[in-house]
Structure formats: structure tokens, C-alpha cells
Amino acid sequence: MAQRKLSETAIKRLDKPGVYSDGDGLFLRVRKGGSKQFIFIYRRGKTRTELGLGGYAAGTAPVSLSLAREKADAIRDKLARGLDPAAERKPPRVVTFRHCMDELLAAKAPEWRNAKHRAQWEMTLREYAAPLHGLPVADIALGDVKACLMPHWQERPETADRLRSRIQAVIDYAIAHQWRTAGNPAIWRGLLDKVMPARSKLSRGHHAALNYGAVPETMAKLRESSGVAARCVEFLTLTCARSGEARGATFSEIDKEARTWTVPAERMKAGKEHVVPLCGRALEIIEAARQRATCDLVFGGGVADRPISDTAMTKALRLASPDKAATLHGMRSSFRDWAGDKTGFEREIAEGCLAHAVGNQVELAYRRGSALEKRRELMEAWASYCGI
Numbered sequence: 001m002a003q004r005k006l007s008e009t010a011i012k013r014l015d016k017p018g019v020y021s022d023g024d025g026l027f028l029r030v031r032k033g034g035s036k037q038f039i040f041i042y043r044r045g046k047t048r049t050e051l052g053l054g055g056y057a058a059g060t061a062p063v064s065l066s067l068a069r070e071k072a073d074a075i076r077d078k079l080a081r082g083l084d085p086a087a088e089r090k091p092p093r094v095v096t097f098r099h100c101m102d103e104l105l106a107a108k109a110p111e112w113r114n115a116k117h118r119a120q121w122e123m124t125l126r127e128y129a130a131p132l133h134g135l136p137v138a139d140i141a142l143g144d145v146k147a148c149l150m151p152h153w154q155e156r157p158e159t160a161d162r163l164r165s166r167i168q169a170v171i172d173y174a175i176a177h178q179w180r181t182a183g184n185p186a187i188w189r190g191l192l193d194k195v196m197p198a199r200s201k202l203s204r205g206h207h208a209a210l211n212y213g214a215v216p217e218t219m220a221k222l223r224e225s226s227g228v229a230a231r232c233v234e235f236l237t238l239t240c241a242r243s244g245e246a247r248g249a250t251f252s253e254i255d256k257e258a259r260t261w262t263v264p265a266e267r268m269k270a271g272k273e274h275v276v277p278l279c280g281r282a283l284e285i286i287e288a289a290r291q292r293a294t295c296d297l298v299f300g301g302g303v304a305d306r307p308i309s310d311t312a313m314t315k316a317l318r319l320a321s322p323d324k325a326a327t328l329h330g331m332r333s334s335f336r337d338w339a340g341d342k343t344g345f346e347r348e349i350a351e352g353c354l355a356h357a358v359g360n361q362v363e364l365a366y367r368r369g370s371a372l373e374k375r376r377e378l379m380e381a382w383a384s385y386c387g388i
């Protein structure tokens with residue numbers, strides 16, 4: 001049993017500042033002014049630890065000598081079991097959204113396709129997700145995510161979708177590290193789609209697509225123009241490429257004998273090399289460009305080592321198109337709608353032409369080939385439909 005040197009009577013008489021022992025680690029500290037507090041002091045190796053047990057006869061929860069002794073007994077019991085009473089008193093670590101965000105951005109560093117891709121992720125999360133930064137990631141609720149998305153939902157729908165996706169990635173990172181046990185409140189299907197206000201345009205609708213019935217007419221008018229922008233739009237349409245992929249095409253990526261264009265992984269959205277079968281007209285465009293080229297770029301913009309601008313291409317498309325809202329990216333949708341409505345080609349082949357991966361991880365692991373010749377057949381059919 002612990003020594004018991006103090007008594008209620010003795011404590012009440014103590015008025016000299018100092019530390020008075022009750023025995024075996026329990027002390028009473030008397031401060032200037034007369035306030036008194038029970039403390040417990042113990043050592044682990046060279047480390048001295050002091051735990052406050054409460055004020056004597058003071059405050060809203062006064063601690064009597066008998067209660068202080070009970071608390072001291074409990075501490076001694078933990079020490080005897082090899083436990084550290086001080087560690088139990090430390091507040092639990094609070095992991096914030098910002099902490100997870102910073103760690104995720106650092107972890108993804110080797111994955112960035114280029115500096116622009118990295119900057120887009122960082123800007124979206126650091127600026128637009130700022131309302132979530134200080135929140136414990138374990139406590140973020142659906143309403144918090146919704147409030148973060150709403151300022152951008154109608155005015156900047158594409159930005160809002162990217163923001164939601166990146167918030168989801170941060171919270172997934174927290175779940176993977178067991179910093180959050182609840183589900184992910186940034187998931188779209190079955191969750192946010194139930195509470196967010198409707199928009200006139202969502203993912204695919206962000207890029208207005210030309211009705212495929214108007215594509216032949218548009219392509220004919222593009223061929224009437226001699227400009228580089230018109231040639232690049234025509235090439236983009238025939239290859240189902242994204243704008244950046246087409247604008248950045250180089251002669252060194254073209255294999256005339258194989259009639260292919262190999263887009264390197266660093267210029268592909270999915271970060272994987274993509275081989276595009278080229279129809280006759282696409283090869284004609286490339287060879288004509290080669291005759292006037294001053295650098296390796298197929299569609300040079302008139303400035304050394306600079307491709308034609310996206311703006312110039314959009315202008316060329318809208319001059320040729322009956323739909324003045326048509327977009328470059330929307331031409332991919334025109335192709336996909338035509339392939340689904342007017343051909344019998346398998347869905348996987350059409351999606352392959354768009355460089356989309358189709359199927360779950362197991363299917364993709366077994367489907368190693370690129371179905372190049374099947375895609376070539378479909379692309380030739382598309383070129384024929386376009387009036388080439």
C-alpha cells in the first residue's frame with residue numbers, strides 16, 4: 001500500500017508554496033496565492049513525467065485527497081502492467097483533408113504525364129477544395145462535399161466534375177490508410193447524384209458534339225480550305241484523336257509502310273502508347289504537310305516548334321460546320337454515335353478507336369492485343385462515311 005503522509009487537516013493548513021508528498025508518486029503542489037493541485041510524478045528510464053490530477057477544493061470538479069489517492073492507485077496499476085499513463089492522455093491524432101491531399105499529391109508525383117497535368121491537380125485541390133482543408137478527414141460528410149462543389153456546379157461544370165473526382169481520390173487515400181472508416185461521400189453514382197441539382201450538361205455533354213449526319217458536309221467544307229487548322233481538324237476527325245494528340249503529332253510518329261501513327265504515352269490521357277491506323281486521306285494530309293514543314297511537327301503553327309492552336313482549330317471547325325456550337329472533342333462523340341447506330345462493329349473496337357479501356361481489370365489483363373486490324377476496318381468505314 002502506498003504511504004499516506006498527507007491528511008485533509010494538514011492540507012487545509014498548508015499555505016507555503018512548494019510540493020508536498022503523500023508517498024509513492026502522489027504530490028500536492030501549493031502555488032503562490034494559495035491554489036493547490038494534486039500531481040503524480042513518475043520516471044521511465046531518464047524521462048520524468050508529471051500528470052495533473054485536478055485542483056484541491058477548487059473549480060467545478062474539486063478533487064479531494066481520497067479521490068486523488070484513487071487516481072494515483074489507478075496510475076500505479078497501469079505502470080505495474082507496463083503501460084504508459086501519459087500516452088493514454090494524449091489526444092488522438094486528427095488527420096485532416098489537407099494532410100491526405102498533400103500526401104496523395106506527393107505519392108502521385110511519378111504518375112504525372114507532364115507539368116500541366118500536375119499543376120491542374122494541385123490547383124484544383126488547393127484552391128477549389130479549400131473549404132475541406134481543415135476538416136478531419138474522418139468526419140467529412142456528404143454535405144461538406146456538396147457545399148464545396150456548389151459554387152462551380154452550374155457555371156463551371158467540367159471544373160466541378162474534376163473537383164469531385166479529385167476529392168474522391170483524396171478521401172479514398174484516407175480510407176486506404178485507415179484514417180477514415182466511413183464510406184466516401186464524394187462518390188457520384190448512388191450518392192451525390194441523388195442530392196446535387198440537375199445540370200443540362202454532364203460529363204459527355206461538356207463538349208457539344210456535331211450530329212454525325214452533318215459530318216460529311218462539314219468534312220467537304222474543311223477540304224475546301226487550305227489552312228493548317230482545317231487540315232488538323234480533318235486529321236483529328238479521321239483518327240478520332242483528342243485535340244492535343246493531333247496538334248502535337250510529329251512526322252517521326254508516322255510509319256508510312258505500316259500506315260500507322262503511334263502516339264507516345266506521355267501525350268495520351270491514359271498514359272499508355274496508342275497506335276492509330278491511318279486511312280488514305282490521313283496519310284495524304286501528312287505527306288502534304290511534310291512538303292512545307294520546317295520542323296518535326298505535322299501541324300506547325302507558323303512559330304518554330306509550336307503546334308497550331310486549339311483556338312484556330314475550333315474556328316476552322318465552326319466555319320465548316322452547320323452547328324456553330326460544335327467542339328473538337330465532340331467529333332469523337334460524333335464518331336462513337338455513328339459507330340453505334342450505323343455499324344455492326346463490336347463496342348470494344350469502337351471504344352478502342354477512342355483509346356478507351358473497356359472491361360474490368362481481369363478482362364484487361366487477358367486482352368493484351370490492340371485489335372489494330374479490326375480498328376483499321378472501322379476507321380476505313382468511318383473515312384468512307386465522311387466522304388473521303
